[in-house]
Amino acid sequence: MSLFIKDALLDGKTTSILIEQDTIVGIGNDLPMPIDVNVIDASHFAVLPTFANMHTHAAMTLFRGYGDDHPLQEWLNEWIWPAERNLDDEIVYWGTRLACLEMIKSGTTLFNDMYFFPDAAARAVVDSGIRAMIGFTGFDFGDKEGAEKLKKDITEWFDNSKFKVQNSKLLTPVVAPHAPYTVSDSTLKWLSNFAAERDLLYHIHMSETQKEVEDSLLSHGTRPYRHLADLGILEQCGERFIGAHSLHLDNEEINLLGQHHVTVVHNPNSNLKLGSGYRFMYNELRDAGVNVTLGTDGCSSSNNLDMLEATKTMALLQKGWRGDPTAMPAKEALQVASRNGFKATGINAGKIEVGAKADLLLVDLDNIGFIPNNDTLSNYIYAAHSDAINTVICNGQPVMQNRKVKDEATIKEEAKRVVKKLIKK
Template sequence: MADLIIKNAYILSMDPEAGDIENGIVVVEDGKIKEVGTSTECTAEKVIDAKGSVLMPGLVNTHCHAGMTIFRGYADDMQLQDWLENHIWPAEAKLTDDDIYAGTKLACLEMIRSGTIAFADMYIHENRVAQAVDEAGIRAALSYGMIDFGDKEKADKELEVGRAFVKEWNGKAGGRISTMYGPHAPNTCSRDFLIRVKEQAVKDGVKQHIHVLETEAELNYMKENFGMCSIHFLKGIDFWGTDVLAAHCVWLSDGDIKILAEYGVNISHNPNSNMKLASGICPVAKLIDAGANVCLGTDGCASNNNLDMFEEMRSAALLQKVSTMDPTALPARKVLEMATINGAKALGINSGMLKEGYNADMIIVDMNKAHLAPVYDVASHLVYAANGKDVSTTIVDGKVLMEDGKVLSMDEQEVIDTAIKASKDLLDRIGN
């Protein structure tokens, strides 16, 4: 007997061999997809009737600072340096383990509600992030964010904290948690430190997660101090590879794009955060044309304000169209690939498609809504008309974390109340 059967669904499999299936059935057993088709002889302990809904792979958020939900709306509409140096960094210095735990639980709740089944995180107090992920039931690739600013003593300490976290949590939560090394950026980490981090990551067999060319200020700093941009700088120290997840990648030349594609670097595009901070526009269409693996991320709630990957998909598509003045740039299906298949590839998880043998990480989207009627093209609707609130059911590792809009893996009100209390306590400590 199987564990779960979902029937009567419009299946958006994202599997190029199977395509879309009307009135489809998916069978789940031991956390994996056992069957995808139009009928089955299996029976299951639990059956979900998804009539009038789309069953699709869950979304993958490839760049996030989950604990920053605690800063949602804290410092909006500011210049980046003012925002960072006078507001975010001083506030982060006051954060406690409990703040990060509360903020991450809130982030996991929001992601489960809006159809995200996995995320890549880079932040501080990462042990409590991992604890929150474990309890929430979601997947995550977690990294401790490391900065040394050229200080050898600080570099030694940061790498030790990062190494301890990688070893403690990699493969935990039944395999739902993987770990990465998280050097913050080329302009906040020294050359020697980045070399050491890369060597340690290769030795430990884990990926690296780094911010790259998010701003023009970083581009100018690297050119002034090293005579080259971040892309060439990192190439020069053999940092690039398929094991690297590079967030933002806004200020790229055509030569940079060629390098990223050649080395198989995974690029996390964060359109809403980039727009809000006026950082610029990532040349996604050019990257994809070059063969690069481009995926999507939200960034943290301090620079985005929500973690809705449906909003991210819509913004990504529209931003490429207006920036290239080409309405055919980044069509809906391509954006869906970025949010599912490409994201799963970047994190190294066997998800992103509804296919036999893949992780049972999927969501049900209720299409019986005024803003979703009528339906001519399902993929188009999911990108241009739907939002995270249309997700009715979220399933990770074969376990139903939310069903018919009710979150089952945590006490929703308790999570919200705890995060609000943590934010008030934080403000008291900041004296703001």
């Protein structure tokens, strides 16, 4: 069935949008109305592209508020890692459903995930109706047996995934080594070759803390990105490389990233909360030719998956640390949070244009953040909260209307149930 969004505000003008299957096929005031069509009256709404959350650990929604405000290593060693030993298929499924519910309610239709039990996560995404890059993650900590097991597991998963991840139109499998300090050089390189052979994205944590950079200088004699370049990984992956965080960079590294046209993911709320830093080199990376995207990181560090909130934090941080109110204007902030993320994953979305995939949302102009509506985009990024988002459409299908999402009550109850298996007090 077609979808007709009638009389929405788009770039300051009232217009209508026609969606056939998964694609925007018409924008204008005199579109022919198909016979079999679902009409959404959007006369109180503005239409905007949905968000692409480019770095998540979705099932970690179940760790929301658990062990906050402790030093990083203590938090990992005494809180998160012991509880993660309890993870199973069911916990990851409902944790990921909860994440998808929260993402839909805050306007996200694509996320780039890195966590365990990827088949359970994939199933949760399919049941939620949004898009995800499902990362097969792992580490070997330099252990030979661990490395062989990781290579065997990853090959088997990509060859025989139970839920046929590769065959779903909304899911894409991704190689996701945890970080250069938890995965040995030889395994990092092996995974890079594996990703090249199968044309897969390579998603990894990079240069999140100053300590990580200092440790790399001590163990390899170079900074983390220089080290990956020396291994040939940046060159081999090029545009398929996604470096989460990428916060502590020098000029040489920024140039290297630009040269290879990689994608980086800024996670401002996570970086602030964990005290990792706030001087993200946005202008420098953009000018060097890097595709800069935005993420929330997992709920154990950023506590929510709200991309509208993350977009505001990102824009304010750029203005703040640069001492420049013209840094990162609202339009550019939305582009980073939406279009650039879709671009990194090869999906033609993040824009309201004929021919683009129909991933879009409607915000309620009666919401307090839009009154008065002197500038819709400014109100959206700087004033409104995500409760202003009324309707979300992913790949041509409504996944939220009037703030109602399928299975919401069940997802909340199941999340409350399975967290008792994960966190045993």
